[in-house]
Amino acid sequence: MSRRRLGYLFKHAQLRLTRLTGPALEPLGIDGRELAVLTVLDARSPVSQQQAAQELRIDRTTMVAMLDALEGKGLVARRPHPDDRRKNAVELTAHGRDVLTRGAAAVEEAERAFLEPLPEDERRLLRAALDRLASDG
Amino acid sequence: MSRRRLGYLFKHAQLRLTRLTGPALEPLGIDGRELAVLTVLDARSPVSQQQAAQELRIDRTTMVAMLDALEGKGLVARRPHPDDRRKNAVELTAHGRDVLTRGAAAVEEAERAFLEPLPEDERRLLRAALDRLASDG
């Protein structure tokens, strides 16, 4: 039985997860946060930067920096939005789509390794529980 | 069903937890990390700074800063270790013990609120699962 606080458990679970996903993505030159951005762009493209930021619940200014990085790596392109000249329409490049595909596979693999200590049914339960706990309520 | 990555779920579950524990501890003038230090000192006191740091898996230099803060608030005292003059023997003050007691109660309450979306049996299961996932393996 664990006397640890939930805060401790979350922090160190996340640390262990990062120790697995980090090296898995490192050959692709991105980290987990960047992969999340690529995923959103793939699903919703073209989106404004604000839309993408809201989707991931990150700050608009943080998104600027992340897109700067991703654009610098040639994974993402900003172009002027046809309907609203305040907005950028952000899209994946061909290279970005490729990195997304390979990154997603790498992360799935890392998540499998991460969850390996748990029996199958508990993995599903954990995911469902986290999903409810992570929703702002 | 959740398509979110585990990294996202952990991050935002933790954010929501902090939104609950933070205000709960704020009247006591500490945060969750500091409460964890107080807890270790209470259980193991007197300990060296390194022992306390290892217990919480935080860096030795981070522990220096945290004890500086806690000492400044009068919750903790460093005294020379009787057996080894390189070490500090760190202990709770009377005030520190009091804050620990009230802080622990506040956090228990906040954790209850955090877990409130889950049925009773899933709460236990989550805790057990996190415990295994957080262990470095």
Next chain:
DNA sequence: GGTAATCATCAGTCTTACTGACGATCAGTG
């Protein structure tokens, strides 16, 4: 007794993420 390891500390750095301000642009009201 001399070398290597340990402890606490400090300065510096890095990452992540924020606030607040800005110019440009759009939307709604009258």
Next chain:
DNA sequence: CACTGATCGTCAGTAAGACTGATGATTACC
């Protein structure tokens, strides 16, 4: 149409958290 207020992307500055590497003091090894 003109004004007001909101929205979008950007930038500068800041803050928290946690690390590295170096240092002085001390201890352990043999």
